[in-house]
């Protein structure tokens with residue numbers, strides 16, 4: 440918008456007879472604003488200097504296309520196959536002899552993978568494998584997909600961090616909260632993430648539960664009228680067929696107190712081809728549906744993921760992200776900020792950052808709470824509030840999610856006023872108040 444900003448104090452000069460109150464600022468105020476703008480910009484100078492060097496799925500499109508061609512050749516597939524999620528599931532890479540044709544492996548790597556695979560299942564969708572950098576052993580995608588010696592070395596005792604036996608009041612149900620439950624619908628996934636906290640359930644074989652067992656889970660929900668939110672997960676909820684999903688969602692729709700359904704699925708990231716027009720058409724009939732997915736690195740935010748999310752949002756599904764904080768993959772404020780910004784670009788809303796849990800075989804991925812809080816410190820204020828998820832640690836003994844925040848309230852009462860620290864580091868007293876003779880509280884329960 441072209442405006443004529445007044446050189447006079449009090450912004451009186453007009454442009455074509457109009458006063459633009461918001462743009463007419465005195466010279467003095469404008470110069471103060473210019474200094475302030477330079478100050479806020481400088482606060483994130485370090486990120487601005489590196490952000491364009493952080494690899495993202497969009498920037499790596501050319502490389503991914505080359506990998507796709509190579510993988511198709513190795514697996515004997517066609518471009519048409521690449522678009523079929525059935526083909527990807529059928530051709531999940533889970534043998535060293537195939538993997539070494541996709542990314543170079545040293546003899547020692549091969550030995551370790553063989554060893555680990557006796558204890559833990561591994562496998563990766565050809566799509567996710569195409570995001571791996573064949574030149575870089577430390578590629579964050581490889582670390583999530585290829586077993587490492589550390590899994591073998593970790594002998595910690597926790598196998599079930601959700602303590603299912605204490606939190607499963609009915610078959611397939613996990614209940615940790617008052618108004619919502621999980622139905623564990625399958626243990627199948629498009630890939631077996633090396634950091635998976637559910638590796639105990641992943642086991643060595645895909646399991647899809649029979650309808651009579653699913654019916655018992657649904658019956659529990661029907662009998663407990665306070666349950667308004669049901670999460671289908673596993674495993675990966677989208678590992679179920681459209682028919683199986685439709686069956687469960689239809690049953691849930693018939694329960695009047697179930698207000699929303701959620702799907703837990705990594706597939707928008709790890710196998711976006713799973714999001715088909717047929718799936719979307721079916722999901723549309725079960726509105727409202729939320730889908731919680733998992734992206735852990737900006738390299739995972741690809742054109743294909745964007746297309747999948749677009750299709751889901753067009754049919755009314757709200758897609759949100761639950762990133763896992765992983766040592767050596769994303770425990771860096773710049774990487775995490777870039778990831779959150781890339782997610783917003785494809786209309787995925789950042790929801791949680793989970794601290795990696797203490798589970799046997801995955802401890803090498805764990806990092807400290809301080810790392811998580813440092814990331815949160817670098818998000819809040821430094822980027823759009825929509826790009827700031829909640830940092831969560833899961834309490835021991837299956838006691839549920841606990842949010843942690845950097846400390847902004849330094850003292851609740853200094854001479855009658857709270858002392859706060861702003862995101863930019865200013866320490867100020869906040870003029871908190873409640874007018875005693877003001878309007879009443881919105882709800883006075885004593886009068887109900």
Ligand code: SF4
Nearest residue numbers: 628631632635674705
């Ligand atoms: S997709 Fe989810 S459930 Fe499946 S292996 Fe990965 S983290 Fe675990």
